[in-house]
Amino acid sequence: MRRKKPPDDKPLTIEEARAKLAQGVRDYLAGKDPGPLVFQLKPTRKASEPYSLRLTQKQRESMIHCTRIRRKLKDRLEDAGEGTQVIGFVRKELEDMEEELGQAAVYSTGADKKRLVAVMRRIGDLLSEGSARLFGDELPKARKTAPKKGDLIYQFKVTLLEIKPAIWRRIQVPDCTLAELHEYIQAAFGWENYHLHQFEIDGERYQPPLAPGDFEFDPEIRDETQFMLGKLVPRAGRKPRWAYEYDFGDGWRHEIQFEGFVPIDSKGKYPVCVEGERACPPEDCGGPWGYADYLAAIADPKHEEHEEMLEWRGPFDPERFDAKKATKEMRKVR
Numbered sequence: 130m131r132r133k134k135p136p137d138d139k140p141l142t143i144e145e146a147r148a149k150l151a152q153g154v155r156d157y158l159a160g161k162d163p164g165p166l167v168f169q170l171k172p173t174r175k176a177s178e179p180y181s182l183r184l185t186q187k188q189r190e191s192m193i194h195c196t197r198i199r200r201k202l203k204d205r206l207e208d209a210g211e212g213t214q215v216i217g218f219v220r221k222e223l224e225d226m227e228e229e230l231g232q233a234a235v236y237s238t239g240a241d242k243k244r245l246v247a248v249m250r251r252i253g254d255l256l257s258e259g260s261a262r263l264f265g266d267e268l269p270k271a272r273k274t275a276p277k278k279g280d281l282i283y284q285f286k287v288t289l290l291e292i293k294p295a296i297w298r299r300i301q302v303p304d305c306t307l308a309e310l311h312e313y314i315q316a317a318f319g320w321e322n323y324h325l326h327q328f329e330i331d332g333e334r335y336q337p338p339l340a341p342g343d344f345e346f347d348p349e350i351r352d353e354t355q356f357m358l359g360k361l362v363p364r365a366g367r368k369p370r371w372a373y374e375y376d377f378g379d380g381w382r383h384e385i386q387f388e389g390f391v392p393i394d395s396k397g398k399y400p401v402c403v404e405g406e407r408a409c410p411p412e413d414c415g416g417p418w419g420y421a422d423y424l425a426a427i428a429d430p431k432h433e434e435h436e437e438m439l440e441w442r443g444p445f446d447p448e449r450f451d452a453k454k455a456t457k458e459m460r461k462v463r
Contacts, residue, residue: 153392162394179217180255184248186212191244196233198226220256227252231372234332238349246332257368282399283358284388287314287373289381289410291417298405298455301391307335307353307361309462314373314383316458317402319409324376328353328385330361330369362387379416400462402455411442 141149156162184192189206192198202222209216218226230249234242281304288297298317302310307328315322327350328335335353362369371385410420426434427445 176221177219179219180223181215182218182223182248182251182255183213183215184209185244186214187240188244188248189214191237191241192226192230192248195237195241195245196226196229198229202226223252223256227256231329231332231370235329235334235372237332242332249332253369281359282391282393283362284391284403286386286388287317288384288386289318290384291382292410292420294407296405296407296409299388299403300400300459301403302358302400304357304359307356307358308337310358311353311373312462313400313459314385315375316462317405317455319455319458320375320381321412323412324378326373326375329372329374376412376416379413379419381410381416398460400456400459402452402459404452405450405455408445408447408449411445 184206189209193203193206202218202225205216227249230245230252234245234249237245282301283304284299284301286297286299288295296318298314300313300317302313305313311326311328312322314320326336333351334349335351335356338352338354368387368389370387373383373385375381375383411423414420414423423438424447426432426438429435
């Protein structure tokens, strides 16, 4: 079921966001359910105002040789001179670099990987400076120990990439392992969970542990069953965006955006799919491009593959989605 965007879903100033948070707390203390407190902050700088990014010479070299950032940006890195330099970048440039650094860090190794991840985190801190101001001049101190399961409810928006209009789900889950998060995402979307998958987080790859008798081993890949959300999601500052890939053949890539912690509803049950839009593509349809061809075929009775596609999967409504059914499937995860 498609849900309309709320009318007040627009970027807020720091003061407006603080007021919204305060109202949510008052409602919660009064026994009212404030619902998910989700909002975007207005940029604290003008689009043309530069951010100062401090980069060592080695970091710049890794960015030049290991990434696919635009030639114009690489030229500025090359022209910066020797040693550590401070270079100005506007917000759009930083956002583009952060995305490319995340992709490049996954496949880089050794010192290059460490440098790219360090720069990516520094860019993330610059971009999230408005979030820090939301809580005052000082950020709340992060808890050093991993949170116990059930302490917090995490809200994520998961979007399937390279598909328009977007296919997405907004889910709320308790603290869990990445392996469990994988299961929740599969259930919320409607995937059938019979292909390989991986997470990409801050330049690191996380996959299921090796099966008995499987002798392939990559020391760069981490075991997803050993990492809890509580150790991967920062308590303050930037809100991370992760990558999740399902079916390496079709290449279904998803963006996982952490939207924040939501108050625990004492009468509620978790996990839950809050909302979403559009149906999950059929398995093995060929990825984003194959899916587009599939939709064209089933929509046109004169298409040469129309009958074949209908026989393969039966009737299919790409707009169909039911959050309650998605929640029911998520709660089957054990």
